[in-house]
Amino acid sequence: MRHLLLLGFFLLATLLRQAQSPTPAAPLPLASSEATVAPDTVAALHNFYKHKRRALPRVLLITSGIFAFSLFAHEVFTPTPDYGQPQKLGDVLAPLYIGLLSVPVLGGEALYYSQYNKRHERRAIKEFRAHQLRPYIQEQLEPKYFQPAPHVK
Numbered sequence: 001m002r003h004l005l006l007l008g009f010f011l012l013a014t015l016l017r018q019a020q021s022p023t024p025a026a027p028l029p030l031a032s033s034e035a036t037v038a039p040d041t042v043a044a045l046h047n048f049y050k051h052k053r054r055a056l057p058r059v060l061l062i063t064s065g066i067f068a069f070s071l072f073a074h075e076v077f078t079p080t081p082d083y084g085q086p087q088k089l090g091d092v093l094a095p096l097y098i099g100l101l102s103v104p105v106l107g108g109e110a111l112y113y114s115q116y117n118k119r120h121e122r123r124a125i126k127e128f129r130a131h132q133l134r135p136y137i138q139e140q141l142e143p144k145y146f147q148p149a150p151h152v153k
Contacts, residue, residue: 044145045124045137051145052116059109067102071095 074094127133 040146041128041141042125043148044141045128046121047145047147048137048141049116049118049121049124052113056110056113059113060106063106063109064102067098067105070098074098 078094124133124137
């Protein structure tokens with residue numbers, strides 16, 4: 001149990017470190033006059049949505065791996081009681097809590113990435129062509145999405 005607490009402490013410490021790092025300046029959103037001269041924005045929107053769709057399996061695999069590792073660590077580092085000795089309630093319920101925690105976390109990640117489906121991509125392209133692209137999508141379009149995708153032979 002001490003090892004899980006230590007692992008949790010280090011995870012929280014890295015999150016606090018990331019929160020203190022300065023954020024880079026956000027790129028300015030496209031003005032409606034600039035949108036007419038940006039023919040590659042449709043390709044950038046496609047690259048953006050494709051990138052987000054491809055990230056879902058990777059994120060789910062990493063998250064489920066973290067939960068599996070925490071179950072494994074609990075089994076390895078929890079001392080087994082001697083015969084006839086009662087088990088501690090925390091030792092018995094910890095795997096249940098880890099399992100119950102993993103379901104909503106994985107479900108929340110799946111719901112988050114479901115907003116990047118092909119239907120929403122088509123809607124964003126239609127909004128862009130009508131010069132009404134939502135600001136939060138404009139903020140997420142980074143320069144890397146405007147680069148042409150490398151051709152794989």
